[in-house]
Amino acid sequence: MNKKKILDRFSNLENQFQDLQQDFSLLKTDLVQLVEENHQLAHENHHLRQRLDDLTEVHEPKSKEQEQAVKKAAVGEGYDNLARIYEEGFHICHVYFGTPREEEDCIFCLKFFG
Numbered sequence: 001m002n003k004k005k006i007l008d009r010f011s012n013l014e015n016q017f018q019d020l021q022q023d024f025s026l027l028k029t030d031l032v033q034l035v036e037e038n039h040q041l042a043h044e045n046h047h048l049r050q051r052l053d054d055l056t057e058v059h060e061p062k063s064k065e066q067e068q069a070v071k072k073a074a075v076g077e078g079y080d081n082l083a084r085i086y087e088e089g090f091h092i093c094h095v096y097f098g099t100p101r102e103e104e105d106c107i108f109c110l111k112f113f114g
C-alpha cells in the first residue's frame with residue numbers, strides 16, 4: 001500500500017471539497033439576490049397594477065351622454081397614464097407588464113401607441 005498515494009488522494013479530495021464549498025456559498029449568495037430581486041419586482045408589479053386600476057377606474061355615470069364622456073375620459077386618462085408609466089421606464093405590455101424596461105423600446109409596448 002502506497003501511503004504517499006493515499007495521502008495525495010486525500011489532499012485532492014479535500015481541495016475539491018473546499019472548491020465545492022466555495023461554489024456552494026457563491027451560489028447561495030446569487031440565490032438570495034435573485035429571491036430578493038424577485039420579491040422587489042413582485043412588489044413593484046403589484047403597486048403598478050394597483051395604480052393602474054385606480055387610474056383607469058370608471059366612475060358611476062348619470063346619463064348616457066355622461067356615461068360616454070366618462071368612459072372616453074377614463075380611456076384617455078388611462079392611456080396617458082400608461083404612456084407616463086412607459087416613459088418612466090416600465091413595461092405596459094401584457095408580456096412584461098410592470099417590469100423595468102431598460103433603455104430600448106419594447107415592440108409589445110409600442111403596440112399600445114398605435
Ligand SMILES: [Zn+2]
Nearest residue numbers: 091093106109
Ligand atoms: Zn413591453
